[in-house]
Amino acid sequence: MSNFRILFLTRRYPPSIGGVETFCYNLYDRLVEMCSVRLVALGRDSLLHLIWFVPYAFFISFFSIIFRRVDAIYFSDGVICSIAPFLRLFTRMRFVVTIHGLEMTYSNPIFSRMMRCGVSFCDRVAVVSQITRAITIEGGVPAEKIDIVYNGIDPPSTPEGRRETLKARFEAKYGIQFGRDKILLNFGRQVPRKGVAKFLACGVPLLNRDIKLIVSGSGPDAERIREIWEENSLRDRVLLLYLSDEELGFIRGEADLFIMPNVSYPNDVEGFGIAPLECMYDATPVVAFAVDALTESVSKGGYLIPPNDYQAFVDQIHAFFELSASEREGIEREARDYVRSEFTWDKTAAEYFDLFVC
Numbered sequence: 001m002s003n004f005r006i007l008f009l010t011r012r013y014p015p016s017i018g019g020v021e022t023f024c025y026n027l028y029d030r031l032v033e034m035c036s037v038r039l040v041a042l043g044r045d046s047l048l049h050l051i052w053f054v055p056y057a058f059f060i061s062f063f064s065i066i067f068r069r070v071d072a073i074y075f076s077d078g079v080i081c082s083i084a085p086f087l088r089l090f091t092r093m094r095f096v097v098t099i100h101g102l103e104m105t106y107s108n109p110i111f112s113r114m115m116r117c118g119v120s121f122c123d124r125v126a127v128v129s130q131i132t133r134a135i136t137i138e139g140g141v142p143a144e145k146i147d148i149v150y151n152g153i154d155p156p157s158t159p160e161g162r163r164e165t166l167k168a169r170f171e172a173k174y175g176i177q178f179g180r181d182k183i184l185l186n187f188g189r190q191v192p193r194k195g196v197a198k199f200l201a202c203g204v205p206l207l208n209r210d211i212k213l214i215v216s217g218s219g220p221d222a223e224r225i226r227e228i229w230e231e232n233s234l235r236d237r238v239l240l241l242y243l244s245d246e247e248l249g250f251i252r253g254e255a256d257l258f259i260m261p262n263v264s265y266p267n268d269v270e271g272f273g274i275a276p277l278e279c280m281y282d283a284t285p286v287v288a289f290a291v292d293a294l295t296e297s298v299s300k301g302g303y304l305i306p307p308n309d310y311q312a313f314v315d316q317i318h319a320f321f322e323l324s325a326s327e328r329e330g331i332e333r334e335a336r337d338y339v340r341s342e343f344t345w346d347k348t349a350a351e352y353f354d355l356f357v358c
Contacts, residue, residue, distance in 0.1 A: 002035040004357055007064050009057050010076035011050060013041035017218070018189040019274040020100055023128075023151050024076050030152075030349035038070065050079070058083045065091045072096060072356045081118035082111075088121045095122040096355050098149075099141075101132045101271025101293070116140060124355045128272040129293035135269065149352060152345030155278040158249030167250050174239060178254040182211040182321055185255035185284070187248060188275040190219035193265035195289065197221055199310070200228045203261060204237060206314040211321070213259070214251065216243040253282035257320060260288035260298070264307060273297040277343060280335035287316050301335025 008028055012020040024041070031037045040060050042053045057080060064070045065087065072094040075081035081097045088095070097119055116139055119125060125141055126149045127133045137143050158166065171177050186196055196215060204213065215225065215238060229240055243251065252258075258279035262270050270292035277297055280286060286302030288294045289309075298304055303320075305313045320328070 001033070002357075004035040004072070005070045006031065006035060006037045006356060007061060007070040007073045008037050008039045008041075008076070009061065009074065009080050010040070011042045011053055011057075011080050012077065013043045016043045016045050019272065020077060022274055026152055026154060026345050027349060027352060030345050031353065034349060034353050038064070054080065054083060058086065061087050062090065065093065074356070075118070075122070078115035078119055081122065082114040084118040084121040094124075094356060096124045096126065096352070097122045098126045098128065099132055099136050099271075100128055101135060101269040126352065126355060129296050131269065131293045131296070132271045147351070147355060149348060149355075150343055151272055151274060152348035153274065153277045153281050153339050153343040154345050155252060155281055156245055156249055158246050162246065163250040166247055167254065170247065170251070176212060182208075183255045184211060184213040184317065185251060185258050185279065186213065186260070187216040187243060190217045190221045190225060192221050193262055193270060194221065195261040195263040197225045197228050198263060199259070199261035200225060200232065200234060200238065202310045203314055204234060205232070206310060207237075208318060209237065211237075211317065213238045214241060214255065215239065216241045216248070218242065252279050252284060255279070255284055257317060258284050258286045259317070260286060260294060261313065262289050262291040262294060264291055270294055276302065277339050280339045283332040283336040285320070285331050285335045287313060287320070289313065300338040301331070
């Protein structure tokens with residue numbers, strides 16, 4: 001284990017839920033096995049908490065610099081990186097930031113300028129996909145400072161005995177049977193770009209009625225999703241739930257398909273797409289609209305559909321269920337092998353460690 005010391009600053013961390021939160025948790029978990037890491041994290045959803053957390057992170061960083069307690073500072077996104085210019089007044093130590101996408105497309109000119117300024121003071125800028133790299137370059141970051149580091153994928157699993165208990169309880173409660181019924185899954189932070197609300201309105205009516213959809217997650221679009229669910233009388237076809245990690249631990253592998261009906265949304269992009277890869281990790285293929293970085297993350301083990309073509313999206317779902325058992329097993333195996341070979345956290349953490357020390 002190296003004696004190198006990292007100060008890890010993140011405003012998005014469990015128990016708050018989302019792709020960036022999962023990323024930060026797993027990166028920290030691997031880095032602490034490689035070197036000394038001090039975590040300063042905000043695990044709450046409301047942006048109001050930034051009023052106190054950003055100054056708090058600055059003072060922790062300032063005293064760490066003054067008393068020489070760290071060798072590098074890591075900013076987990078562009079928002080927390082807005083303090084980098086002020087910290088740079090006191091040190092030349094290495095600053096590293098990760099750009100997930102939104103930082104470079106944020107519409108508010110003041111906050112956008114603050115984030116871009118912060119990024120400009122970093123020595124290395126890690127981006128999570130090719131599209132995020134392009135956006136970051138358009139935002140004024142020199143290409144030579146940018147490194148593409150794909151996220152690792154290693155979703156929490158549920159022990160086999162517990163898995164069977166949860167599965168039986170879930171099936172009894174909701175009147176479904178995995179392996180018999182045709183089950184689609186979508187989970188994650190529900191924001192407009194995820195397209196779930198629009199899919200309930202435009203996609204679900206096209207689905208065969210023997211196909212059920214499970215949707216899990218909270219977020220700014222959750223209320224609109226529920227309104228459309230009620231207006232279209234989808235109670236018998238769509239389950240709106242808030243699944244625990246344990247429940248997701250078995251449902252990811254029991255569902256037939258994960259769907260990602262993303263839409264292009266102003267000033268917001270899907271920078272990578274962790275949820276579909278987590279399902280592919282458990283051998284569940286993906287059907288997704290070819291939007292943003294999903295064209296990279298779902299390049300194997302799934303189906304990419306032209307954006308907003310709901311008929312084609314649904315046709316692909318129907319076509320999957322018409323495949324023979326051996327054909328479906330082949331696609332499931334491809335999905336699992338692709339993710340488990342290309343997106344490991346050990347590889348991701350090693351690449352980040354190189355950014356800190358090189």
